[in-house]
Amino acid sequence: MSVDFELSSAQKKLKYDVREFAREVLRPAAERADRIDDPHEAFVAMKPVFEQAHAMGLATDFLPAKYGGGGGSIIDLMIATEELSAVDAGFPTILLVNGLALMPLTWFGTREQCEKWIGLATAETSTDHLGGWVVSERGGTANFDHPSPTAGIQLVADHDRANGEYVLNGEKHWPCNAGGWDLRGADANLCIVRTDRTKGGKEALSAIVVERGTPGIEYEVIDKIGLRTCQNVTMTFRDVRVPEENLFADGDGDLVINRNFTWSGPLAGIAAVGVARGAYEFALKWSKTYTGGGSSPIIGHQAVGHLLAEIAAKIESGRYLCWKAAHYLDKYDSEGHALGAMAKTFCGDLMQTVVVDCMRIVGVNAVDRKFGMEKFYREAIVFPLYDSGSLGMQRRKAWGVMADPGFTPDIFVDGDPFTYTKSMEGYGVLGGAPPGPSRHG
Known part of the structure; x- marks a missing residue:
């Protein structure tokens, strides 16, 4: 048959394994975290659950096998996501944003960049690796592809060629995971930046990876009414210096x-x-x-x-x-x-x-x-x-x-x-x- 909605035996096993994890491990932790007033403490309370999910492969199975991931399909990831979300929708967001931070490297990055950043996420010693997807801004970014250089993305990355760096200044609002477990940053924050101050959103945007602990960034956690088990922050960049080799998709950030x-x-x-x-x-x-x-x-x-x-x-x-x-x-x-x-x-x-x-x-x-x-x-x-x-x-x-x-x-x-x-x-x-x-x- 050309149309088939039948789950394989492996997919059925994945479904019920994740369902058991969601009900037995995620649910009690999420119920406790949801009642914590401080939004960052609520997020940190989910770290032990994240580490168990990581051990099950839920944080890396969707990444390419050639870079250490599980090479799983989007459908497999979808089966797991539904089971987790039926119990708590915030927690699977943490896992999925790891994908938003790393998958663009497979489409637009170099092999060296993939081996470095995806390799860090899939390393055997990595049990709490966080990737942040940093695109939204306080003024709104729905019109990121606007032809005006003063509209859309306004986190600017100026190229300091003499020192082989990009210097970032501006603000991002709502990125998930980006503050990391200790508000010193996610292990890898994938930021969409403006690399040309004179052009519109179809030509001026690029992507750059900002490493954890990079100086010059402040993180303020946002207090939300829903999805309280995941983290969203406001990031302020002041003369943040990032190696130029961390840039990719130059002019194709859109x-x-x-x-x-x-x-x-x-x-x-x-x-x-x-x-x-x-x-x-x-x-x-x-x-x-x-x-x-x-x-x-x-x-x-x-x-x-x-x-x-x-x-x-x-x-x-x-x-x-x-x-x-x-x-x-x-x-x-x-x-x-x-x-x-x-x-x-x-x-x-x-x-x-x-x-x-x-x-x-x-x-x-x-x-x-x-x-x-x-x-x-x-x-x-x-x-x-x-x-x-x-x-x-x-x-x-x-x-x-x-x-x-x-x-x-x-x-x-x-x-x-x-x-x-x-x-x-x-x-x-x-x-x-x-x-x-x-x-x-």
Whole structure:
């Protein structure tokens, strides 16, 4: 059969192994951490869980085998992500951001850079390695590909050729993992920087790896209402000196952003499915035991039964869209920008309606913190906003792909390749289509 949704025996084992880990190890730790007032202490409290997940390969299995990773597929990573997210959505974010920090090296970096930075993450002595994905800024970066040099990314990296360094000045807001366990920085922070002060976002951006402990950076932890088990910070750069050999994708930082958020899109989508599934499992169990003061469980009421059936259908549809996107990205090395974006935005929006409907089934007890349902609500709020935002980069990226003359609605259903190019960028940054005709290839 050309269409097959059957999990292999290895994938089924992965699913149930991670489910056991999520329920037995992650859940009690996440429940404790979620109640800690200090956001950095809440993150640090998850370190022992991270180390156990690392020992299982969950932090490195998706990295290429030739650099020490497990060489696993995006679909495998997706199976694990759903199981973790059904219990706590913040923790798998820590793992996935390791990928956002390191996967761009495999697409745009040199072999030497991959061997160095991915090798550090996959070394046998590394049990708590963190990578940070540092792109967002306080003024907003949804329009990172704006043609003006004063819009979009404003963390500037000036080349000091005499000393063989880049000097970074500016600020980043919301990067995940970037502060590290001790606020001295992640082991490797992949930063998108402006290397040309005179050009727009399609020509002026690059990527650079900033090592842990690099002087001149201040970290301030952001206190969030949801996903409290992962870390987000504000980073301030003041004359931060980084070796020039740490730079890559010179002038193509825009493509790094788009491809990275394509890789993460269906993973964020399946994380949303996981949250929705967690809420659904809670509501389903509740409906089979709670009577609402009547003589029988409320699942016997038509309104509850119909709503549960609709909830289940939404979860199934979201899961299979993510699986389709992952299959396509595995096939074409994460080139599937519109499909990845659709998986993320569709599931993020779908999950919010599912969680609210589950709360309606549970009733007023859903807002009592002792039952745990309110945590699903707090996490549901985050999904349309993070991972480049459903109304920000993700839908605009899909728009640019579909506007290209070479695009047809059959591309994804037929599984044909479709490469993302700079001509597909810039849509919406000036209120409409980018200047000049769009050309694929």
